[in-house]
Amino acid sequence: VNWIFLGLIGGVVGLDATSFPQAMWSRPIVAATAAGLVFGRPMSGLLVGALLEIFSILILPFGAARYPESGTAAAASAAAYVVTDTGAPLDPWMLMLAVVFGLGWEQVAGASVIFVRRLNGRLVALPPDGGYSDRQVTQRHLLAMTIDFVRGAWAVLVGAIFGIVLLRALAPLPAHGDGVSTGVLIVAAAAMLGSVLTLFGGLRARAASFGLGLLCGLLLLLLQ
Amino acid sequence: VSQVSRRALASTLVRSFAIQGSWNYRTLIGCGFAFALLPVLRSLYANRPDEFRAAVQRHTSVFNSHPYLTPMALGAVSVLEATEPPAVVERFKSAVRGSLGGLGDRLVWAGFRPACVLLALTAVMLGASWALVTGGFLLLYNAGHVALRGWALQFGLRNGLHLGEKLRSAPFEPILRLIRQAGAFLVGVCLMLLFDGRPITSGLPRGWTVLAMAAALTGSLLGARIRGPLVVAVAGFALFTILARILS
Numbered sequence: 001v002n003w004i005f006l007g008l009i010g011g012v013v014g015l016d017a018t019s020f021p022q023a024m025w026s027r028p029i030v031a032a033t034a035a036g037l038v039f040g041r042p043m044s045g046l047l048v049g050a051l052l053e054i055f056s057i058l059i060l061p062f063g064a065a066r067y068p069e070s071g072t073a074a075a076a077s078a079a080a081y082v083v084t085d086t087g088a089p090l091d092p093w094m095l096m097l098a099v100v101f102g103l104g105w106e107q108v109a110g111a112s113v114i115f116v117r118r119l120n121g122r123l124v125a126l127p128p129d130g131g132y133s134d135r136q137v138t139q140r141h142l143l144a145m146t147i148d149f150v151r152g153a154w155a156v157l158v159g160a161i162f163g164i165v166l167l168r169a170l171a172p173l174p175a176h177g178d179g180v181s182t183g184v185l186i187v188a189a190a191a192m193l194g195s196v197l198t199l200f201g202g203l204r205a206r207a208a209s210f211g212l213g214l215l216c217g218l219l220l221l222l223l224q
Numbered sequence: 225v226s227q228v229s230r231r232a233l234a235s236t237l238v239r240s241f242a243i244q245g246s247w248n249y250r251t252l253i254g255c256g257f258a259f260a261l262l263p264v265l266r267s268l269y270a271n272r273p274d275e276f277r278a279a280v281q282r283h284t285s286v287f288n289s290h291p292y293l294t295p296m297a298l299g300a301v302s303v304l305e306a307t308e309p310p311a312v313v314e315r316f317k318s319a320v321r322g323s324l325g326g327l328g329d330r331l332v333w334a335g336f337r338p339a340c341v342l343l344a345l346t347a348v349m350l351g352a353s354w355a356l357v358t359g360g361f362l363l364l365y366n367a368g369h370v371a372l373r374g375w376a377l378q379f380g381l382r383n384g385l386h387l388g389e390k391l392r393s394a395p396f397e398p399i400l401r402l403i404r405q406a407g408a409f410l411v412g413v414c415l416m417l418l419f420d421g422r423p424i425t426s427g428l429p430r431g432w433t434v435l436a437m438a439a440a441l442t443g444s445l446l447g448a449r450i451r452g453p454l455v456v457a458v459a460g461f462a463l464f465t466i467l468a469r470i471l472s
Contacts, residue, residue, distance in 0.1 A: 021241035022291055024337070024365050029344055030358050042354040050348045050423050055455065057341055058448045060333045063288065063325060064249060092424060093465075100462045103455050120248035124255040124284070131281030134262050141259040144246035173469045182424050183432035188458045190418050190436035194443025195450045196342070197411050199334050199404075203444045206408035213412020220350065220413070221420055 005038045006079055006160060007153040013071045014152015018061070018113070019145050026071030028052040028102075032078035035156070044087050045078040047095065052077065052102045054189045057196050069109035070102075072155035076109075077102030079156070080163025084171060092181035094171050099185065101163050109155040116151050120144045227306045228267045235263035236302070237377050240295045252288040260294070264302045282310055289321050290328020292372045297324060299380025300387045308385070320387060331396060332372070335403040340365045342410035349414065349422035415440050 009031070017026040024030065029049040036045015056070035081098035085091055123140050126132070132140065200206050243256040261283055269276035289297055297320055304313045344361035352360075383390040419436050421428030428436070443450050 019245040046354045121250040191439035191443035194440030197444045198447035200407040209405040209408035210412045213409035217413040217416025
């Protein structure tokens, strides 16, 4: 039953990314949490989703750009992580493997998006007599959305299976302490978050707001 | 507008949520535009089947826009279909698609969305529950999302052929500036929490914190270019670790 739910989540996440309704259920932070929830560990899903989210903020769907699909990959990665890992105590090496797998699988999921878009091109190409009736437009549009739903479910289910196999094979192999995995993940996440600043005008233009944010962050740390 | 029923306009707004359903490299969202506009066209051409069919065919042609601002084009086209010849409607669509796409990209994809995501990440790093993080993020984001779609349809209906000039005088720049300032502020908050090791741990060793600070500075200078090499570096590190263990 869990796998049926995971497939449904995959379909909804895949559909939301481009087709319908773009309500951001397809963000890694949401999709991975939902996948974790299916297997009874939403907080573990949230952790994987948050790290993949940091890597996804700069993926912008401008125009006809081709980009990796982070939502379905995050759901697959989170499902693989919560199925493989016991969760207590947290294993940073396993977390790193889940993040690396998610970053790789989003390329595969992105390729499936390109495939479906090409398929859609054939589906809605005008027939020789000049065009479609209103019913044909509706049918073809809904068929394209159904295909996208199936694609999303495929990307999450197949990804989760690959992820579980990979994580089960590689998790017992850490060659360094947990602190190294954590450190590498934090340094990479810091580089990505720093690069997000360019979206808002860059370091020089937003120095005051950014500096105020750093101060508030420090205050929050001290208060906690 | 008076020729189009409110029910048809409401139906068009709802359908606009699925406007990218058949996104493709040939007509982009052309088919989706016709799909969303069908209720309006049915209302306008109620007893004229030939004109209705011709209008449906015209609107399946190539079109692109930011999905949240497409209701603006749908609203304006609803007005123009009732008052202007088809050639004017086609010219209008060609003229607005670039500006609606560019505006939406800057306002939503590169502004509002990352700011909302950063707020959610801050909540994660402060230890908020999964329900609060995801529920709060979806509520906040979609309040803006749905409001923007509704406002866009109204704006299109109100301004019709004059959409372009009215759009230029709309107060998007101050809103965008505010979003960017909030976004930069949230990057600062998130980074400081990250330097402590959140959301993975708390109290990261000083050496890693210094490295993270240097990485953040490098990222802020390089921007989006850093993503590809960084992904390869993290994957390479994991692979190196695995190989080192196997060979030892």
